[in-house]
Amino acid sequence: MAEFDIETLLRLLKESAGEEEGVDFSGDILDSDFELLGYDSLAMFNTVSRIERENGIQLPDSVVADARTPRALLNEINTRLRSNA
Numbered sequence: 001m002a003e004f005d006i007e008t009l010l011r012l013l014k015e016s017a018g019e020e021e022g023v024d025f026s027g028d029i030l031d032s033d034f035e036l037l038g039y040d041s042l043a044m045f046n047t048v049s050r051i052e053r054e055n056g057i058q059l060p061d062s063v064v065a066d067a068r069t070p071r072a073l074l075n076e077i078n079t080r081l082r083s084n085a
Contacts, residue, residue: 006074009047009073010070012047013037016043016046017047023038031071033069048064051077055080057084059080060076
């Protein structure tokens with residue numbers, strides 16, 4: 001299975017929770033806090049739920065609080081995808 005990448009994550013974030021005006025997603029945002037990118041915990045819960053459904057994985061309940069950056073969330077997602085392969 002291919003790695004879950006930043007482009008896919010950004011697409012799902014935007015589809016699930018919209019896009020904060022004035023935030024530049026074209027740069028290196030892997031280590032930017034989700035809150036600085038305009039995504040609160042509700043937006044993250046919605047996005048994580050969709051990722052779980054679409055990929056047939058279960059992420060830890062604490063992932064929204066613990067994975068505060070795209071890099072951290074991608075690591076969690078890809079770890080689960082590899083263990084399900």
